[in-house]
Amino acid sequence: MGTPTGTFTNPVYDSNFPDPFVLKEGDTYYAFSTTSGGKHYPTLISKDLVHWEEGPDAMPKMAEWTAGNTWAPEVLKLRNGLYLMYYTAEWIDVGLQCIGIAESRRPLGPYVDRSKKPFICQQEEGGAIDADPFRDDDGSLYLYWKNDGNRIGINTYIYGVRLSPDGRRMVGKPKRLLAGEPNWEINWIEAPFMWKHEGRYYLFYSANAYNTSDYAVGYATCQSPLGPCKKAPENPILRSRCDAAGPGHNSITVDKQGRPWFVYHAWHPDAIGSIEPGRVLWINRLVVERGKPKVLGPTCEPQPIP
Numbered sequence: 001m002g003t004p005t006g007t008f009t010n011p012v013y014d015s016n017f018p019d020p021f022v023l024k025e026g027d028t029y030y031a032f033s034t035t036s037g038g039k040h041y042p043t044l045i046s047k048d049l050v051h052w053e054e055g056p057d058a059m060p061k062m063a064e065w066t067a068g069n070t071w072a073p074e075v076l077k078l079r080n081g082l083y084l085m086y087y088t089a090e091w092i093d094v095g096l097q098c099i100g101i102a103e104s105r106r107p108l109g110p111y112v113d114r115s116k117k118p119f120i121c122q123q124e125e126g127g128a129i130d131a132d133p134f135r136d137d138d139g140s141l142y143l144y145w146k147n148d149g150n151r152i153g154i155n156t157y158i159y160g161v162r163l164s165p166d167g168r169r170m171v172g173k174p175k176r177l178l179a180g181e182p183n184w185e186i187n188w189i190e191a192p193f194m195w196k197h198e199g200r201y202y203l204f205y206s207a208n209a210y211n212t213s214d215y216a217v218g219y220a221t222c223q224s225p226l227g228p229c230k231k232a233p234e235n236p237i238l239r240s241r242c243d244a245a246g247p248g249h250n251s252i253t254v255d256k257q258g259r260p261w262f263v264y265h266a267w268h269p270d271a272i273g274s275i276e277p278g279r280v281l282w283i284n285r286l287v288v289e290r291g292k293p294k295v296l297g298p299t300c301e302p303q304p305i306p
Contacts, residue, residue: 007302008050010244011266016278017042019072019130019191022049022253022263023107029253030107031263032058032073032085036278040070041087043108049253049261049283049306055108058085063100063113067092072191072249075107076133076141076167084167085111086131086143091118096127097148101168119168120145126152128159130249133167134194134225141167142225144177144192144203156180158192158205160226177227178205178220184236185218191249194225197260197288203229204293206248207236211273215246217264219293237295238264244282244298245269252286255306260286262295 019034031044031052040062043055062068069090076084083104091098098121102111120128125147132144141163149156158178162171180189185207193204201222208214218235222228238247244266251263265279283306284297 006305008305009302010282010299011280012050012283013044013052013281014277015280016276017044017281018265018279019249020263020265020281021074021251023075024253025107027256030055032075034072035070040068041073049255058109059087059102059111061112062089063115065092065115065117066090066100069097071097072130074132076135078167081105083107084133086133088129088131091121094121094123096121096123097129099128099131099145122147125149126154130191132192132194136196136225141165142194144194146190146192150188155187156189158189158203162226175226177203177222177229178231180207184208184214184216193251195252200291201225202293204250206250210246210248213240213245213272215248217248217250232292234292237293238262238297241298242300243269245272247282247298261306262286262297266298
């Protein structure tokens with residue numbers, strides 16, 4: 001993969017790659033997604049966020065507590081060089097989606113989870129999914145997730161908790177930071193992603209039914225990593241437009257100039273809910289104007305390559 005110049009047009013990867021997370025290591029980007037193409041956790045590799053090559057299954061062998069049904073992985077690199085992947089899978093003992101932790105010495109794995117049970121599983125609240133690890137400027141670690149309440153007909157929340165330095169234990173009790181509301185969210189809130197910019201905490205989330213064009217992204221500003229958090233009145237800030245239907249489940253990375261980019265999936269408008277091409281990979285610049293994040297997209301016209 002060389003260093004291309006010029007422009008690109010979304011989507012940057014026009015095959016199924018739902019719930020994308022991007023890890024930047026040096027001058028290389030590693031993307032991870034929900035199960036697709038026979039892989040538990042498919043990966044992609046890029047030098048520029050635009051041209052992607054298929055990578056290995058990040059976790060070819062699952063933990064003994066799960067039979068699969070694998071979703072939404074995100075990766076955290078510890079100070080000792082170990083990589084932790086926080087992932088969602090079905091706990092066969094209870095039939096719910098829960099969050100596990102797997103480890104590797106390399107960014108693309110293979111990741112291994114030797115645990116006998118998941119790390120988080122809120123059984124009384126429908127399960128736990130969409131884990132998002134976050135490191136603050138002082139090195140402290142946090143984890144965010146969603147209770148899978150819509151699975152059992154109850155409300156959904158975004159939770160947060162501080163983690164131990166090894167990323168494997170909770171420090172204190174989880175806190176409810178955001179709740180799904182009966183507005184555009186239809187009480188269905190998920191896919192948290194915490195981002196700190198110029199000393200401010202922004203907690204992004206997706207809401208509404210993921211398999212509709214009403215799925216969209218909002219955000220809240222938080223006074224600390226564990227709140228309190230307040231949703232923005234201008235939500236949603238990313239919604240269906242041009243060839244992106246139901247955009248959501250974002251992560252954020254930076255280009256070689258340090259500029260933030262919003263990474264997310266979206267359906268083709270004429271193929272919502274399809275298996276192929278499914279939810280494809282989009283990127284757009286993220287800017288902050290007067291303390292308010294703004295996604296410069298979805299865009300269907302050519303843009304400069306990052």
